[in-house]
Amino acid sequence: MPNDQVITVRGEGQLAARAGHLFTGVNKEFLCAATDMDTWSQPSTRTVIAARMQPTIQQRDLTVRKLYTSAALADAGQREQLLQLLGIGAQVRICEAGLPHETIIIDRRVMILAGPWVQGDREFTVTTSPGLIGPVHALFDATWEAAASLADRLELPLIGPDGRAILRTLGAGMTDEVAARSMGISLRTYRRRVAELLRALDSDSRFQAGLRAGELGLSP
Amino acid sequence: MPNDQVITVRGEGQLAARAGHLFTGVNKEFLCAATDMDTWSQPSTRTVIAARMQPTIQQRDLTVRKLYTSAALADAGQREQLLQLLGIGAQVRICEAGLPHETIIIDRRVMILAGPWVQGDREFTVTTSPGLIGPVHALFDATWEAAASLADRLELPLIGPDGRAILRTLGAGMTDEVAARSMGISLRTYRRRVAELLRALDSDSRFQAGLRAGELGLSP
DNA sequence: CATTCGCTGACAGCAAACTGCCATTGCCCC
DNA sequence: GGGGCAATGGCAGTTTGCTGTCAGCGAATG
Structure with missing residues (x-):
């Protein structure tokens, strides 16, 4: 019964340094759950990741599923970002319940879990253990299924x-x-x-x- | 960046041996998500756990939330078990999406994730890492909120x-x-x-x- | 065979909902 | 003040939905 590969890093800098290469390796599926899109303290992080991923998402049959809470709809700027996400082929859904911590799963092989903010930084837990990723992926799926697609949510403020x-x-x-x-x-x-x-x-x-x-x- | 406490065990026997004591330590909250109630190969496991927990759930302000898929409603025997769960004060909800792997979270301090069946046994991943438990707990909450309560589901077959x-x-x-x-x-x-x-x-x-x-x- | 029971369908009458038309009111802009 | 303009309310007429009643039909039951 070996210790599975679980590492903990503090701050986005360390995350990028130790796990940044995993983002480029995304192949088939990219899942992300978070309260809203304002999750990276350094704006550069977002743009860097987006730049890395954009070529991939369009060429192959990559599935990108983003799950946010309705907080992401409150801000006009974030609505804009959501529409951009839709534009590059990502699926976006909105769920009513809270999603306090960011969760990212890549190809069912890498999982990144963000902890709470502490002094402007977060602790990230990164793992490649299938035993951990499988169940979390299942929970993500269940939440995803129950959530409303962004398109529906954008329609109804009429x-x-x-x-x-x-x-x-x-x-x-x-x-x-x-x-x-x-x-x-x-x-x-x-x-x-x-x-x-x-x-x-x-x-x-x-x-x-x-x-x-x-x-x-x-x-x- | 230490390796958090993550252990992997194979089979229910080992799970009971190495993590059985954690069940008795349940204090405030017991969460469980699974496809249906037929998740323990040895029936004794269920009864043992139930016997250990029953005194706790009734005396203190313990919250027990059980999340199953509609598969649990298909079988008459399982419906009976569900009603028993309600009887002892547990909250039960049914969600439409699949929940392939069993997930248990105790007091936000211990998490047990079951892997797929392999030769009549499962691999269990047990952890006490807050960085892992927090995000999974959040996902559980989101799924829970979106799921229908069992009482509602039992009403509508009219x-x-x-x-x-x-x-x-x-x-x-x-x-x-x-x-x-x-x-x-x-x-x-x-x-x-x-x-x-x-x-x-x-x-x-x-x-x-x-x-x-x-x-x-x-x-x- | 006769009877009972449950389901169905037709007719009728009524209540509710939908719509067009027009008069009135209040408001903004020229 | 005068002229749109939009929102409102009243009226009337039509459509749609709701229900009671009764007759017919078929299956089950005696």
């Missing part, structure tokens, strides 16, 4: 706080008349709002709209 | 294959008349089916039913 109120009344099963009165608007206007909502959700019927709203997690 | 067909037509936004014709049944019968579906989904309106169906993932 529904303003006004539409949300309509959604609530509809979700509560109210009659149009009751709902309109509870919102203090006329029946006609309420139905206009509903019609707008249906259009926004690209639906032909109320059931369909409800289904889509439920799928997109617009209920709470 | 909808038979017949109801699914109705769901599809409704989800497609068809008019009742079109849907009825496409299914080769009369308008009256179709509406009867819809009414049954609404009752099954405990809904007052079609929108509400759609919303619930969407939330429960009944769309595909």
Whole structure:
């Protein structure tokens, strides 16, 4: 029962020095999970990695899957970066739960786990042990499957706080008349709002709209 | 940069011998992710572990979270075991994606990762490295959040294959008349089916039913 | 064979939802 | 002030959805 290959390095400098070559070796699959895209203290690190990877991702059948939380959508700059990622062929998904620590898996053979920030630096744990990587990869897959694709998430801000109120009344099963009165608007206007909502959700019927709203997690 | 504490053992016997004491030390939190409950080749292992843990879970404020795939619901015997788990205070959730390898995290201090089966035995990777456990714990959390609670999953088998067909037509936004014709049944019968579906989904309106169906993932 | 039961379908009536049209209101800009 | 402009509400008419009732059909049961 040998100690598997697990090394711990402190700071991005050491990571680049001791594991930088692993990024260039990416061959088939590159997985990454993090809260948002603002994870490298030195901007150069990002650009260097991106520059190294870009030729690879386009030539071969490389799969790049990036998983972020909705925090990545809050900032306009990061949205821009996300779209760039999509542009170069990466898959991006957004999950609701938190992903506090950065996790990177390359070709199922190398895994890099980032620890919490300590004095402006992070500790990185790098391993090539299949026994460690397999289960983590499985967990990543499960989270990935449950997460919404970025494209879906970018579509739905069409529904303003006004539409949300309509959604609530509809979700509560109210009659149009009751709902309109509870919102203090006329029946006609309420139905206009509903019609707008249906259009926004690209639906032909109320059931369909409800289904889509439920799928997109617009209920709470 | 020290080698963190990572050991690899082969077979449940060795695991029990070298890491068995860690199970009794569980204090605040016990996480477990696996495809189904049939993960121990020796039935005794399960009962031993359960016996060791049961007193703990009830006395202190111990959190036990078990994450399985829907495979665990297919077998009647496993459903029974799941209900027992609920009975002793464990939280159980079901996720749609696959969770091929068993993953156990205890108190955020010990992590046990199971590898694939090889000749009736598995290789277990046991570690106490925070750098490894933290990120995996985060991934577990994310998967957990996205998964449906077992209680929800046990409720909804009310909808038979017949109801699914109705769901599809409704989800497609068809008019009742079109849907009825496409299914080769009369308008009256179709509406009867819809009414049954609404009752099954405990809904007052079609929108509400759609919303619930969407939330429960009944769309595909 | 007769009866009962469950499911289906047709008809009818009603409630709810959808839409077009127009008058009104409030607001911004010229 | 006057002229758009957008949002709202009222009205009317149509469509769609909902349900009760009853007759027909077939299978199971006696």
